Amino acid sequence: MISRRQDNIVAARGLRPRLGLQRCLAALALSAASCSGSATRSEGLEPSILPAELRADYAVFAQRCSKCHSLARPLNSGISDENYWSLYVARMRRQPGSGISQEDAAPILRFLHYYSLEQLRKNEKAVPPPAASGSTLSRAATPTRL
Secondary structure (H helix, E strand, C coil): CHHHHHHHHHCCCCCCHHHHHHHHHHHHHHHEEEEEEEECCCCCCCCHHHHHHHHHHHHHHHHHHHHCCCCHHHCCCCCCHHHHHHHHHHHHHHHCCCCCCCCHHHHHHHHHHHHHHHHHHHHHHHCCCCCCCHHHHHHCCCCCCC
């Protein structure tokens, strides 16, 4: 990488176009490296475990949403409200370069709705039910007055 001082020397000598080309090539290389395989990565979600009717929705979600951020961002967001997802996808659709069309919003929302419900179901199964309030354990833990 060229230091700021070297950059000033290059600019003073009128060699700026070469430096611009170097930066452009470096940016292209970084861009290509970050984009390679982003749509094929499942980032923890295996598409084959999805119901067959949702795999195409997931493909749209993965292709469009991975353009700007990792798929883990929406998948791990904890959002379960359908209205919030609608607002979220609408906001993402307005982002320059997102590539999310009005037609893409419906399959993305179908997948996110399904995924959110599945996460809620898994979380409900993982949390044990609270102990009954009249159990002997809760009475034993309560101090008694003498």
